[in-house]
Amino acid sequence: MALPYLNLREMEEAAAAVLSPAALAYYVGGANDEVTVRANRDGYAALKLRPRMLVDVSQVDVSTTVLGMPLAFPVGIAPCALHGLVHPDAEVATARAAAGMGSLMTLSTMSHRSLEDVAHAAPGQWWFQLYVYRDREVSRALIQRAEAAGAGALVVTVDTPYLGRREAIIRTPVHIAPGTVLPNVGPRRAGSEHLDDLSYFDSLLDPGLSWSDVAWLRAQTELPIVLKGLLTAEDADLAMQHGCHVWVSNHGGRQLDTAVTALDALPEIADAVAGRAEIYLDGGVMRGTDVLKALALGANAVFVARPALYGLALAGETGVRHTLALLREELCLALALCGRVRISDLGPDLIFRR
Numbered sequence: 001m002a003l004p005y006l007n008l009r010e011m012e013e014a015a016a017a018v019l020s021p022a023a024l025a026y027y028v029g030g031a032n033d034e035v036t037v038r039a040n041r042d043g044y045a046a047l048k049l050r051p052r053m054l055v056d057v058s059q060v061d062v063s064t065t066v067l068g069m070p071l072a073f074p075v076g077i078a079p080c081a082l083h084g085l086v087h088p089d090a091e092v093a094t095a096r097a098a099a100g101m102g103s104l105m106t107l108s109t110m111s112h113r114s115l116e117d118v119a120h121a122a123p124g125q126w127w128f129q130l131y132v133y134r135d136r137e138v139s140r141a142l143i144q145r146a147e148a149a150g151a152g153a154l155v156v157t158v159d160t161p162y163l164g165r166r167e168a169i170i171r172t173p174v175h176i177a178p179g180t181v182l183p184n185v186g187p188r189r190a191g192s193e194h195l196d197d198l199s200y201f202d203s204l205l206d207p208g209l210s211w212s213d214v215a216w217l218r219a220q221t222e223l224p225i226v227l228k229g230l231l232t233a234e235d236a237d238l239a240m241q242h243g244c245h246v247w248v249s250n251h252g253g254r255q256l257d258t259a260v261t262a263l264d265a266l267p268e269i270a271d272a273v274a275g276r277a278e279i280y281l282d283g284g285v286m287r288g289t290d291v292l293k294a295l296a297l298g299a300n301a302v303f304v305a306r307p308a309l310y311g312l313a314l315a316g317e318t319g320v321r322h323t324l325a326l327l328r329e330e331l332c333l334a335l336a337l338c339g340r341v342r343i344s345d346l347g348p349d350l351i352f353r354r
């Protein structure tokens with residue numbers, strides 16, 4: 001099925017028309033005044049490219065690797081809770097789309113489908129995102145399941161000691177249907193039989209999480225660990241000291257409003273990391289040129305969250321494929337128009353500085 005959307009913005013508009021008000025509030029919304037939600041996108045437009053001419057670009061190659069895993073192009077899907085709010089195949093459809101395109105999905109802890117189902121749908125092409133629970137035994141069991149099922153990495157989200165204040169979902173809360181089982185969420189505590197809304201998840205998260213827990217996590221698994229939500233060179237340094245890779249993100253503006261954007265934080269982090277670990281980035285990526293800019297400034301790959309959910313809402317697996325295909329095609333064209341042939345040609349000289 002060919003979908004009519006020419007770009008991710010058109011997909012976003014179309015999805016807004018089909019999502020329930022609560023799902024829309026949950027997906028689109030950010031924290032407080034949503035300054036950071038807007039800044040994430042605006043930051044890309046503000047960077048200007050320095051294209052080179054008269055380079056033979058009759059063949060471009062956008063393939064790469066992340067943690068040794070081959071990717072057809074340097075774009076993956078960031079972890080998002082609750083894909084089942086918009087499509088019955090939920091994370092299985094998203095994972096299939098990503099794997100089918102030579103990309104990868106990061107499965108959220110807060111998923112409708114089990115990590116084993118996703119492993120079956122996308123063997124070798126998925127990572128597992130971990131929210132560390134107050135109950136470390138539940139977290140330890142999840143890590144063991146993820147490792148046994150063949151996750152390529154453990155992505156530990158570290159910017160969410162508490163959920164940010166998302167006013168759109170305070171006004172229009174997400175209600176999770178009674179009887180819904182979320183297979184990675186662990187046993188319910190007494191008095192929490194109903195997964196009514198997100199406050200239940202919030203209560204599972206451990207605000208006491210600290211670097212000593214990262215050392216504990218590092219000892220629990222052989223999997224590569226990626227810390228998601230870092231925004232400073234200082235924390236990137238600590239991540240490396242703990243044997244971890246770095247995912248630069250402000251959580252799509254959903255946590256700390258007015259936090260620095262991942263794109264702005266990237267240069268200091270790339271300097272601190274200096275090639276000793278891999279660096280990923282998310283937040284506001286909507287165009288192939290956005291991908292190009294993040295890679296030029298030092299990211300090994302970028303991830304998209306909302307655009308994948310819009311694809312899922314519009315057309316299930318086909319819709320997620322459409323999201324990824326648009327980004328891949330735009331990236332190939334942008335690379336060629338910049339006079340670059342492959343991903344390894346990208347560096348800071350691509351970005352104009354006044």
Ligand SMILES: Cc1cc2nc3c(=O)[nH]c(=O)nc-3n(C[C@H](O)[C@H](O)[C@H](O)COP(=O)(O)O)c2cc1C
Nearest residue numbers: 027078079080081108157251252283284304305306
């Ligand atoms: C609906 C929704 C659910 C999310 N759920 C998770 C999650 O479960 N775990 C996580 O680490 N990040 C989660 N995120 C954050 C994304 O992984 C990502 O950091 C952020 O959305 C930025 O990407 P985007 O601008 O492409 O949406 C979620 C984001 C959205 C929009």
Ligand SMILES: CCCCC(=O)C(=O)O
Nearest residue numbers: 081110163198201202254
């Ligand atoms: C407690 C669920 C959190 C999911 C999440 O990370 C988000 O909505 O941004």
